[in-house]
Amino acid sequence: MNKDFAVIGLGRFGGSICRELSKEGMHVLAIDSDEERINEYKNIAYHTVLADSTDEDALKQIGISNFDHVVVAIGENIQASILTAVILTDMGVNKITVKAQNDYHEKILNKIGVHQVVHPERDMGKRLAHNFISSNILDYLELSDDHSIVEVKAGEKMIGKSLIELDIRANFGCNIVAIKKGHDINVSPSAEQALQEGDVLIVIGADKDITRFERELV
Numbered sequence: 057m058n059k060d061f062a063v064i065g066l067g068r069f070g071g072s073i074c075r076e077l078s079k080e081g082m083h084v085l086a087i088d089s090d091e092e093r094i095n096e097y098k099n100i101a102y103h104t105v106l107a108d109s110t111d112e113d114a115l116k117q118i119g120i121s122n123f124d125h126v127v128v129a130i131g132e133n134i135q136a137s138i139l140t141a142v143i144l145t146d147m148g149v150n151k152i153t154v155k156a157q158n159d160y161h162e163k164i165l166n167k168i169g170v171h172q173v174v175h176p177e178r179d180m181g182k183r184l185a186h187n188f189i190s191s192n193i194l195d196y197l198e199l200s201d202d203h204s205i206v207e208v209k210a211g212e213k214m215i216g217k218s219l220i221e222l223d224i225r226a227n228f229g230c231n232i233v234a235i236k237k238g239h240d241i242n243v244s245p246s247a248e249q250a251l252q253e254g255d256v257l258i259v260i261g262a263d264k265d266i267t268r269f270e271r272e273l274v
């Protein structure tokens with residue numbers, strides 16, 4: 057079933073979300089206070105509205121509370137972003153995602169009760185840094201301040217060995233939750249089967265343990 061999305065703020069981030077959702081056939085209402093931006097998205101989004109999202113009445117008129125998911129991607133103007141988030145939570149919008157500019161902004165958004173706060177620049181920086189350490193580290197996802205999930209390509213030291221032999225849980229305190237082989241993903245990987253070249257391991261654990269695992273095995 058298709059969801060109805062609204063994206064507020066059509067800068068690089070919001071614009072990219074709007075384009076991608078529309079490309080996937082989703083109905084997106086694109087909202088921005090800048091007429092030029094709105095014109096740019098007239099042929100991309102399902103519907104566009106020129107409005108200031110800090111204006112509660114304007115959001116009510118749009119019927120924003122009927123949308124399944126509202127994304128707030130206001131960039132520099134943190135005050136406008138926070139005010140918009142307050143209005144949306146007060147209105148009881150089903151799912152609200154807000155882009156945070158910095159850690160303080162993120163903290164406030166969490167306090168307000170926004171369902172999802174994203175920090176794309178910081179997260180991308182972290183992902184890239186882990187990939188710079190080793191090209192075998194394909195992805196990195198932060199779960200909390202001190203726990204993460206990493207996606208690693210089986211390195212030379214792992215190939216031909218089984219999970220029992222590597223005993224990653226005992227040696228590093230991390231767990232292998234899945235193994236990907238091409239497009240197939242096995243979410244209950246066999247402990248005895250030898251890892252092959254090209255296998256990708258999904259590892260979950262405390263950051264300090266994952267770091268040790270990355271240094272010694274990847």
Ligand code: ADP
Pocket residue numbers: 064065066067068069070087088089090093107108109110129130131132133136
């Ligand atoms: P990015 O860093 O993702 O490129 P920008 O700061 O360039 O973000 O863009 C943010 C967008 O949000 C701009 O198009 C701007 O017009 C829009 N915007 C800012 N404040 C409001 C508001 N109060 N209501 C609606 N749109 C807004």
